[in-house]
Amino acid sequence: MTEVEKMMRGELYDYSDPEAMELNLQAHERLEKLNTVRYRDFAAYRSALRELIPGFPDTSYLITPFRCDFGFRISVGEGVVINFNCTFLDGGGITIGNHTLIGPNCQLLTPHHPIDYLERRKPVETGKPVRIGNDCWLGGGVIVCPGVTIGDRCIIAAGSVVTHDIPDDSLAAGNPAVVKRKLEKHDD
Secondary structure: OOHHHHHHOOOOEEOOOHHHHHHHHHHHHHHHHHHHOOOOOHHHHHHHHHHHOOOOOOOOEEOOOEEEOOOOOEEEOOOOEEOOOEEEEOOOOEEEOOOOEEOOOOEEEOEEOOOOHHHHOOOEEEEOOEEEOOOOEEOOOOEEOOOOEEOOOOEEOOOOEEOOOEOOOEEEEEOOEEEEEEOOOOOO
8 A cells, every 4th residue: 555545544654755745746836826826817716726626616715825735635615715824734634514614824734643752753644534514614713633523503713723523503612622502503
C-alpha cells in the first residue's frame, strides 16, 4: 500500500513520501493561482477553485485568501460560504454540508501526530476526518480539531475550539467548546 493510500484510509503515513509531497506541491501551485486570480474574473476564479477543490458547487463561495494541504480531500455542499483567510488541513478529509457558513479565519484541522515524542520526530501523521453538517454557522476564528463531527443546524460561537463532536441543533461556545443550549428545529 502506498503512503497516499494510507493517508486516504486514515492510517499512519509518511508525509515526506514523494507522491504525497507532489500532491501537496500541486495544491500549493493551485492555491497560488486561486489566491491571485482577479476576483472580478469570475470564470477564472471558478476554474481555479475547481482545480483545487474538484466538484465545488456553483451555488457555493470561497473568499480568498485560502490555505489547504491538498484540496481534493475537501467536499463542499450547495449554498456554502467560506469566508476569507480560512485554513483547511485536509489530509484526513473535510466534508461541509449544504447551506453552511464558515466565518473568517476558521481552521478545520485533520492531522493528528503521534503522542510519543520519538515517533513524533518522524515525518508521520494520521488524518482524522472533520465533518460539518447542513445549515451550520461557524463564527470567525473557530478551530475544529481532528476527528470532530458537528451535527446539522449547529452554531459554533466565534473563537471557539471544537475538540469533540457537537450534536444536531446545538449552540456551542468556548475553549474547549461545550453545548450551551439546544436550538429549535424547524420543519422544512
